Amino acid sequence: MTAMQNVSLGAHYAVHLPAPDDFAAWRERARGLVQCDVPPDRVSWIEPGATGDLFAAEGPSRGDKRLPPPPADAPPVRASQRFLTIARSAALHSDPARFGLLYRVLWRLQRNPRLMEDKADSEVRRLEELAKSVRRDAHKMHAFVRFREVEEEDGTPHFVAWFEPDHHIVRAEAAFFMRRFANMRWSILTPRGSIHWDGEVMREGPPARREDAPGGDPVEDLWRSYYASIFNPARLKVGAMLSEMPKKYWKNLPEAELIPQLIAGAQAREAAMVKAGEREERVRPATLAEVAQGAAACRDCPIADCGTRAVAGEGQSGATLMIVGEQPGDQEDVVGRPFVGPAGQLLDDHLARAGIDRAATYVTNAVKHFKFTWKGKHRLHQSPGAKEIDTCRWWLDAERAIVRPRIVLALGASAARGVLGKTVSISKARGTPLALDDGSELWITAHPSYLLRLDGAAREEQTALFAADLAAVRERLAELTG
Amino acid sequence: MFPKVPMQQTLRQKLEILADAAKYDASCASSGTAKKNSLGGKGVGSTEGMGICHAYAPDGRCISLLKILLTNHCIFDCHYCINRKSANTPRARFTPQEVVDLTLNFYRRNYIEGLFLSSGIVKNANHTMEQLVEVARILREEHDFRGYIHLKTIPEADAEIIHAAGLYADRVSINVELPTTAGLTRLAPDKNAGQIEGAMGRTKARIIEAKDERKRFRHAPRFAPAGQSTQMIVGADGASDTVIIGKASTLYNAFGLRRVYYSAFSPIPDASAVLPLKRPPLLREHRLYQSDWLMRFYGFAPQEVADAAEADGNLPLDIDPKLAWALKFRESFPVDVNRAPKEMLLRVPGLGTKAVARILASRRHRTLRLDDVARLTASVAKVRPFICTVDWRPTLLTDRADLRGLIVPKSEQLELF
Structure with a gap:
């Protein structure tokens, strides 16, 4: 007896599956159908909740025939490992045509066992697409389920989540959450069914509604703070975000409600930075007069708004020695x-x-404006901050580029920072020159106002050190100018 | 200047400061570690190979780990860093227990895959590193946490402490920060290139040792099963793409790194004036990642990627490096998709590793036509000028002098600030 004799010619089979995600049931029926040699166009697959099969409903001649048992000598049904892997995922897709497609490919596999390798085949391709979107849905479920903690009557915590998957993945993904949260009591509620884990046993429940899940969790505030803070407004890539976290997921993500305001904030920040960025377009001044003019108009740091004037450097362009102080004082x-x-x-x-002619040097300051606070009628000197020194470095760099000194003598830590861009300790740095990028040397010593603040022995000691530093610079100058 | 010492910061304020301070680290990967789960344990957590991005921020970056600093106080003064000593930024400090509680609370609600902990340097390198290790120890030993832990290690710390970090963490990383030693000396005066590479070398040796031991003893302790990674800042010094690619390739070879991350120098509030005036376009970072991929998955040698660069040593921004290479070496094209070896197919602009695998599998069954190729690839229009099939030969296209103009995307991406 051959397979064809076992089934009525032209009969149409409507196969009812017990659950939309029941791959095992499909596999069993499909195996029987292949063994009975029923071609794909004679089978329709019906999942629960579907309206039924159009052909099967047409008339008694095409009704839901009971499939006869496969003939004893029917060859075993074969499928590649690759097909099984892909089919297991694709069977969970919400496309009603998936079981028919699976059967068509299985049917063709009997004649061409290596069909799955032919990636250019449109049915193989479609199957892979289905499997891919199911895998993606599962991955998004792993990622976007958000548990909320509720306290049960016995005082134990219970973590409950509401999630809306696109495909029939809930039962298949239960194991993932079990492995991850093995020692927690949790439930995942979805419109396609729910799963509950109590730490030992997994239970399945009926489809749920959003209202069945808790409405909030106090930890969500912390999570939102984290989300807002880890966002870098300097780089806005909304498209990249949307492709991985499409809007359909937003309603169940506590952090997503912040997105519109974060984007708006970043755009405002961008506008502010465009304004601030105008400095970047500025052309470096080419003459000392331009430096003086530019510094006078500069408003890049708050010191410039103290109502003082910018005190420009003084001396020769081309001077061998440049002396840098901190900032102008009251008199200056x-x-x-x-x-x-x-x-x-x-x-x-x-x-x-020390024998150094001031007239032959160029004297300037690290910061061009006077920073002070009022004390009664007096303007009391205040040290500039690192940020202010770094901002004003633009002008000092310009002066150095124009004057091109062989030696730069920095008086005090602020001056040294203005030249180097980093803070150094005077006591460690004094006495030995540092090589600068442009080939000149940086000598560092104390600021003379420091000497003025000292008394007695300390003052004598520091004065001697200061004098020694200047003498060393003098000597080095003589060496350089030969 | 007024030192900013707030009276009493709440946990939320600290989280805001210390997450904000951590966002300039590009890495957030949680993939490639040993498989583990919480069945049979006391706590939570699992890692199953594939990383999971639990959220995406509007900057397009994935949020997989709770990425925070233990503290942003720092005794170092690196110019590109928002946490440098001289920066005028609010400071905060977590206790190890606070970080542990945050991690577990976030993990139980499925917000994160684990923790990526880094820190500013307080007191000294050893003290700081010990604090980082303490967080990982509490998570692993007291809470039996089996999620992902990435610890930033501090190269200046003693080798034993770094070793302890690797025993608890899935991944350890040490940032090389800048592609050139000169850049490092200038912008990170307290760091030392030799010390950084020394620490990376020791970590590599430990990883290999631990793998070897596990082959012989089933219960030998794991050491950083997800390997080590590093990060380079792009655009803070004058290094060209060619220099950066060369450095990355050396790092991959010398230290067996899993990943080199490139972080386009991002304008930081209160920036130091030593930094360049021009920001690098974000696209540059993207092109570097593409060239990184070419070396790791497409069989390009570093020199070949460098060949794709323009005269100034930088990769073109308007087209990807693979297309740039193809346009420079037109004599290698068109490639016959029905006959060419895998290595040549991988060179075709528009064909990714998956498309190549699909072509290789399909052509055993049929002779590919252009329609078939269209089904196997994302965009046949991009591929067409560089391939031939039985029914297609781009004779005129490949030789056209204005080919670049035909392929380069027309719409110009707006540069972000």
């Missing part, structure tokens, strides 16, 4: 020249004693 601001106050006079004395 009044006169508009660097180092004319008490510290300036002390500096002049020391320069004269």
